[in-house]
Amino acid sequence: MATLIQMARDIYPHDQVPDKYYAIAVKAHDEQAGKDPAHKDLIENGIAELDSKSGKGGYTSLGWEEQRVAVLREIEDTPFFQAVRGGLVVGLYNQKEVWPIFGYEGESYSKGGYMARGFDDIEWL
Amino acid sequence: MAAPFDLTNDGVVVMIGSGAGGGTLGNELAQKGIDVVILEAGARHEYEDFINDEWDSFAQLAWTDKRTTSGDWRVAKDFPNLPAWIVKAVGGSTTHWAGASLRFQEHEFRTLSTYGKLEGANLLDWPITLAELEPYYAKAEDKLGVTLTNNIPGLPGNNNFKVMKAGADKLGYKECHTGRMAINSEPRDDRNACQQTGFCFQGCKWGAKWSTLYSEIPKGEATGHLEVRPNAMAIKINHDASGKVTGVVYADKDGRLQEQKARIVAVAGNSIESPRLLLNSASSQFPDGLANSSGQVGKNYMRHTTGSVYGIFDKPVHMYRGTTMAGIIRDEARNDPSRGFVGGYELETLSLGLPFMAAFLNPGAWGRSFTTALDHYDHMAGMWIVGEDMPREENRITLHADLKDEHGMAVADVHFDDHANDTAMRDHAYKQGSALYAAVGATRTFPTPPYPSTHNLGTNRMSEKAADGVVNKHGQAHDIKNLFVSDGSQFTTGGAENPTLTIVSLAIRQADYIAEQMSAKSI
Ligand SMILES: Cc1cc2nc3c(=O)[nH]c(=O)nc-3n(C[C@H](O)[C@H](O)[C@H](O)COP(=O)(O)OP(=O)(O)OC[C@H]3O[C@@H](n4cnc5c(N)ncnc54)[C@H](O)[C@@H]3O)c2cc1C
Ligand code: SF4
Numbered sequence: 001m002a003t004l005i006q007m008a009r010d011i012y013p014h015d016q017v018p019d020k021y022y023a024i025a026v027k028a029h030d031e032q033a034g035k036d037p038a039h040k041d042l043i044e045n046g047i048a049e050l051d052s053k054s055g056k057g058g059y060t061s062l063g064w065e066e067q068r069v070a071v072l073r074e075i076e077d078t079p080f081f082q083a084v085r086g087g088l089v090v091g092l093y094n095q096k097e098v099w100p101i102f103g104y105e106g107e108s109y110s111k112g113g114y115m116a117r118g119f120d121d122i123e124w125l
Numbered sequence: 126m127a128a129p130f131d132l133t134n135d136g137v138v139v140m141i142g143s144g145a146g147g148g149t150l151g152n153e154l155a156q157k158g159i160d161v162v163i164l165e166a167g168a169r170h171e172y173e174d175f176i177n178d179e180w181d182s183f184a185q186l187a188w189t190d191k192r193t194t195s196g197d198w199r200v201a202k203d204f205p206n207l208p209a210w211i212v213k214a215v216g217g218s219t220t221h222w223a224g225a226s227l228r229f230q231e232h233e234f235r236t237l238s239t240y241g242k243l244e245g246a247n248l249l250d251w252p253i254t255l256a257e258l259e260p261y262y263a264k265a266e267d268k269l270g271v272t273l274t275n276n277i278p279g280l281p282g283n284n285n286f287k288v289m290k291a292g293a294d295k296l297g298y299k300e301c302h303t304g305r306m307a308i309n310s311e312p313r314d315d316r317n318a319c320q321q322t323g324f325c326f327q328g329c330k331w332g333a334k335w336s337t338l339y340s341e342i343p344k345g346e347a348t349g350h351l352e353v354r355p356n357a358m359a360i361k362i363n364h365d366a367s368g369k370v371t372g373v374v375y376a377d378k379d380g381r382l383q384e385q386k387a388r389i390v391a392v393a394g395n396s397i398e399s400p401r402l403l404l405n406s407a408s409s410q411f412p413d414g415l416a417n418s419s420g421q422v423g424k425n426y427m428r429h430t431t432g433s434v435y436g437i438f439d440k441p442v443h444m445y446r447g448t449t450m451a452g453i454i455r456d457e458a459r460n461d462p463s464r465g466f467v468g469g470y471e472l473e474t475l476s477l478g479l480p481f482m483a484a485f486l487n488p489g490a491w492g493r494s495f496t497t498a499l500d501h502y503d504h505m506a507g508m509w510i511v512g513e514d515m516p517r518e519e520n521r522i523t524l525h526a527d528l529k530d531e532h533g534m535a536v537a538d539v540h541f542d543d544h545a546n547d548t549a550m551r552d553h554a555y556k557q558g559s560a561l562y563a564a565v566g567a568t569r570t571f572p573t574p575p576y577p578s579t580h581n582l583g584t585n586r587m588s589e590k591a592a593d594g595v596v597n598k599h600g601q602a603h604d605i606k607n608l609f610v611s612d613g614s615q616f617t618t619g620g621a622e623n624p625t626l627t628i629v630s631l632a633i634r635q636a637d638y639i640a641e642q643m644s645a646k647s648i
Contacts (some may be wrong), residue, residue: 011491014500069492076491085491091481093499094180103503104479105447109176109330113320114283119447122284124440125291125565 003047004029006060010068010083012092014101021098025091026084046080064095117119128349129164135386137162139373140393141402144217145628146612147393148337149268151353152345158252159643161351162385163302163342164375166358166394167214172339175220175328179480182327186220188213189529192397196520196541201573208539209428209578211395212364215355216338218395218579219326219625220449223450224307224335225473226271227622228262231255232460233468233513236618239460240467245544246515247425251617252589252598261630269307269629270314271334278310279303280319286475288438288506292561293454300455303554304473307335307625309446309566314340323449323476324384331417355381360416360534362406362608370415370608376532389607389648391600391641396426396581396614401537403585403595414609416585416595416602416610423523425586426517426539427619428578430547433475434555435486435507435571436562437498442506444476450509457512458555458621466549469621470512472558477507485576498571506562511580515544522584524613580624585614599638600631607648613633 001023008022033040051058053071062068075081092098099106108114130137138154140147143165151161167186185190187210194201194208201208212218232239234251242248266274273279280303282290293301308325309318319333332339345351356378363384364370372386392399401425404414414422435561452474459469477485479502487495498505519542524535543551555572564571588594591603600615602608611632613624620627642648 013493014496016500031641042195055466064250085489089484094480099479102479102499103441103443105443106478108322108324109177113322113331114446115321118443119283119321119323120281120287122287122421122442125287 001030003050003059004043006068007050007072007084008088008092010065010072012088013065016101017098021092021095023092024086024095028087028091029084042080042083046078046084050075128160129353130160130352132383132385133587134160135371136160136388137163137386138389138391139385139387140391140611141373142217142393142395142398142612143215143337143342144212144393144395144612144626146218146391146632147391148216148219148341149629149632150391150393150611151351152341153633154639155345155348155351157640158348158350158638161345161641163351163353163375164357164359164385165215165353167212167355169215169353169355172328172332172336175330177324177327177330179327179478182324184524186212186214186328191528191585193525193528194540195538196222198543199540200577201541204577207577208312209397209581210576211579211581214520215342216336220338221326222625225450225453225623226266226269226305226307226626227471229255229620229622229627230458233618233620243467243546245517246546247518248516249586249588249593249617252587258630258634261634262626264633265626265630268633269626270309270316271626272304272306272308272310273302274305277304277313279330280306280308280310280448280451282443282452283321285444285447285476285506286452288442288565289454289472289474289508289561292565295564296557296561298454298456302453302500304453306448306451308451309333312437312594316340319448323445323447325449347454347479350539358403358532359394360405360532362402364408364410364415364605368410369603371603375587380532381525384624389609391609391611392585393611395612396584397537397539398612399610399612400584401524404524405534407410416604416608418604419592419594421586421593421595423584424518424521425583426520426522426541426581427514427516427583427616428541429580429619430470430510430512430514430550430573432510432512432551432555432571433506433507433569434558434562435498435573436567437501437569438504438506438565438567441503443503445478449475449476457554466546466553468513468546468550470477470510470550471488471553471621472554473509473511475509486571486573488574510551510558511621511623512554513619514547516583516586516618517542517544519610531599580613580619582613582616582624585610587615587617590628600635601638609635611637
């Protein structure tokens with residue numbers, strides 16, 4: 001799990017987003033692996049490969065993001081990498097709790113839209 | 126009262142699809158006292174049920190049945206099973222549409238004459254002119270309540286528009302305004318005024334934007350001459366020995382096959398499904414599919430030359446607040462080959478929420494170059510490019526050789542390769558869009574690739590001669606008198622403008638023609 005979370009952060013690094021949201025985003029793979037042996041193999045073998053390509057201490061022991069990204073570049077065309085990256089697009093960015101961190105306000109109908117809430121409040125132009 | 130019609134009633138006009146084309150035609154005919162059954166593959170969700178959430182709304186309304194892709198367009202790589210972003214629901218894509226409602230320009234009905242023969246492009250003049258369509262454009266603008274027509278005030282500019290306008294002024298563009306939008310700036314025609322909610326692409330929960338779902342269809346139903354049958358997926362159009370169509374076989378909500386008899390059939394399933402249905406209706410008499418003696422059914426698929434430009438600024442914009450597409454620059458829409466391409470393009474404001482931005486900004490990209498863009502989401506402004514693309518015979522809808530849907534109907538494959546003219550136009554638009562934002566102080570801009578196609582056109586095109594296309598200038602099949610095409614698939618060429626106003630105008634015109642022909646007993 002720790003490796004997967006680190007990998008998720010290195011794929012879509014947002015320094016202002018706490019680990020727990022990355023953990024929620026990759027948890028789906030855990031759940032799917034529980035039900036689907038093929039998916040379990042995909043994830044487990046993928047992590048093993050990532051660790052072995054990263055040298056003695058494994059992926060998480062690489063101290064700089066650039067070092068880890070270099071390893072990810074080597075495997076970016078693999079089904080494992082694509083499964084993790086693809087899952088994050090919705091798994092990470094579709095968490096409503098994450099939206100405010102990016103300044104996205106989400107649902108607005110119940111608040112009467114933005115008619116009286118700044119649809120045209122830009123001042124710096 | 127909504128009129129339920131009997132399956133064996135062979136006096137009805139059957140429409141396939143309840144979107145811009147089918148929904149409008151259905152209401153127009155019902156107003157004339159003609160009995161209509163609209164078969165709609167999707168479910169009926171009223172506008173109160175729409176969801177202010179991108180993925181949830183997509184799941185509620187979008188067409189997600191399997192399709193395949195091929196060709197060199199990037200969509201085929203990024204979204205191999207999602208060539209198009211269109212809707213499967215009562216109202217069709219007029220639930221998700223943004224409302225931009227522009228007339229074609231005069232020369233866009235005469236592209237072969239104006240642009241000349243272009244290598245690799247199957248250009249053809251429309252069999253109608255702008256002058257012929259003008260009265261119908263006027264009716265359509267009134268029906269849709271298009272802003273800046275019929276004395277309807279424009280929408281107020283939101284933040285995203287203000288950035289566009291400031292940049293347009295700096296670049297010396299002359300025609301930049303909040304657009305001609307089928308969105309109420311004030312209450313009209315039983316529709317509310319826009320509340321600047323910012324979820325136009327998810328269905329307007331205020332009903333401020335025109336949609337056949339709550340504008341045309343209830344009006345048609347009120348006449349007692351219109352029935353919309355949801356969850357009814359047309360699979361095959363039947364014909365008799367004389368070659369006239371006689372009814373439509375469809376799968377009902379329980380997956381059971383039914384046949385609705387018909388006097389006339391009008392196909393309006395949007396430009397992927399309409400040719401799919403005609404091809405799937407092949408018989409011993411019509412081995413290449415219905416209305417296909419020209420071999421043009423499914424060909425000349427167009428999707429507009431699109432792309433987006435997003436810019437990041439050092440101060441906040443909040444582009445997602447307010448109307449998604451109420452902002453346009455028309456200066457580049459002219460035909461001016463000195464720019465290195467024929468035809469032109471519009472620039473229109475566009476915003477995506479964070480979830481769709483993550484999916485569409487640069488599909489497949491990862492790492493800091495990508496994520497630092499999203500980090501400044503609330504400092505972003507965005508615009509969409511929509512320009513004329515070249516019809517190509519190779520760009521086409523075909524029936525997949527092996528893959529079938531849940532009803533056993535072959536799925537559609539969508540093949541698309543950009544023409545060199547499309548690429549040159551897109552590059553020009555990227556440059557202009559980036560320059561515009563840079564002129565207002567953007568610190569970074571993003572030439573964003575096309576999304577899955579929201580505009581799908583041309584696959585049953587209109588032509589003067591039967592050998593060049595599928596339907597005549599009334600959308601009537603050259604080969605079969607009582608078979609019509611009523612959606613954007615009848616477009617001979619695509620123009621630079623968003624297509625729906627033209628689809629609606631053609632449908633109003635077609636209704637007049639069908640009514641005339643029916644009373645003359647010629648169909
Ligand atoms: C996000 C988005 C934004 C857009 N913005 C604009 C805009 O600003 N301006 C503009 O002009 N256009 C816009 N469009 C495009 C516009 O929505 C379409 O041009 C228009 O709705 C097409 O009309 P149509 O009748 O051809 O098809 P649709 O409106 O797509 O309707 C087709 C209907 O047919 C049904 N159907 C298909 N096959 C079958 C079958 N076999 N049996 C039964 N039913 C079937 C479908 O379920 C669907 O409901 C936008 C589209 C999208 C998705
Ligand atoms: S911005 Fe206006 S038109 Fe768009 S969804 Fe909101 S109320 Fe409807």
